[in-house]
Amino acid sequence: MTAPHNYEHERALWDTFAENAWKNLSDRDPVFRWTQYQGHPADPGPELLREPATALEIGSGTGRAAAYLAEQGTKVTAVDLSPTAVAKCAEHFGISGVEFVCAEVLDYLTNSTATYEAIYSIFGAAWFTDPERLFPLVAARLAPDGVFVFSQPPAIPGAYGPQGMYKGGFAGPAQFTYRYSYTVDAWADLLSFSGFSEVEVREIEAPTPGHIGTLLGRAVRG
Numbered sequence: 044m045t046a047p048h049n050y051e052h053e054r055a056l057w058d059t060f061a062e063n064a065w066k067n068l069s070d071r072d073p074v075f076r077w078t079q080y081q082g083h084p085a086d087p088g089p090e091l092l093r094e095p096a097t098a099l100e101i102g103s104g105t106g107r108a109a110a111y112l113a114e115q116g117t118k119v120t121a122v123d124l125s126p127t128a129v130a131k132c133a134e135h136f137g138i139s140g141v142e143f144v145c146a147e148v149l150d151y152l153t154n155s156t157a158t159y160e161a162i163y164s165i166f167g168a169a170w171f172t173d174p175e176r177l178f179p180l181v182a183a184r185l186a187p188d189g190v191f192v193f194s195q196p197p198a199i200p201g202a203y204g205p206q207g208m209y210k211g212g213f214a215g216p217a218q219f220t221y222r223y224s225y226t227v228d229a230w231a232d233l234l235s236f237s238g239f240s241e242v243e244v245r246e247i248e249a250p251t252p253g254h255i256g257t258l259l260g261r262a263v264r265g
Contacts, residue, residue, distance in 0.1 A: 102167020106132030
């Protein structure tokens with residue numbers, strides 16, 4: 044089931060998110076982690092990407108992960124829907140060599156002819172885009188044997204498919220978007236049906252028992 048996205052409307056939401064994120068981001072140094080917990084001992088790190096020569100981040104947010112990979116020698120393209128996020132990232136990380144692109148991810152993947160050794164999403168577009176549309180496009184933009192990795196919160200038990208999400212609280216202008224939530228097995232099936240092999244989807248437990256974990260998916264272009 045595909046949710047009725049309005050990308051101009053959602054762009055305004057992510058612009059607001061970017062403004063708040065940069066205002067409250069005390070540490071703006073490049074960093075790469077899959078989980079939402081700083082210093083998590085179970086975080087597998089960028090090694091999952093296999094030191095790619097080229098990489099594409101979909102939903103790049105604050106740009107810190109893209110800048111980190113660029114510092115390691117990867118040629119990175121980072122795509123985000125928010126003009127504010129892209130402008131702030133380009134200004135702050137411009138010397139890193141990352142190409143920051145403002146685009147809707149499905150349009151970008153459809154119209155691009157570039158291929159990448161790795162494509163990844165960290166609480167990014169893989170969480171907010173219909174995987175039945177996204178995953179085949181990701182596979183098409185990967186080089187042979189290229190790797191796709193994504194992380195995001197796991198589904199709330201019993202709540203699967205597109206989930207509506209308001210910005211902030213439940214008062215004020217109605218800014219909202221959709222995120223996609225599935226079981227571990229369902230994510231694995233979606234990857235396999237999209238032509239990926241070596242599929243692995245799992246949950247990383249939070250460092251504090253009972254706290255929200257991290258869903259991690261990884262697959263190779265078949």
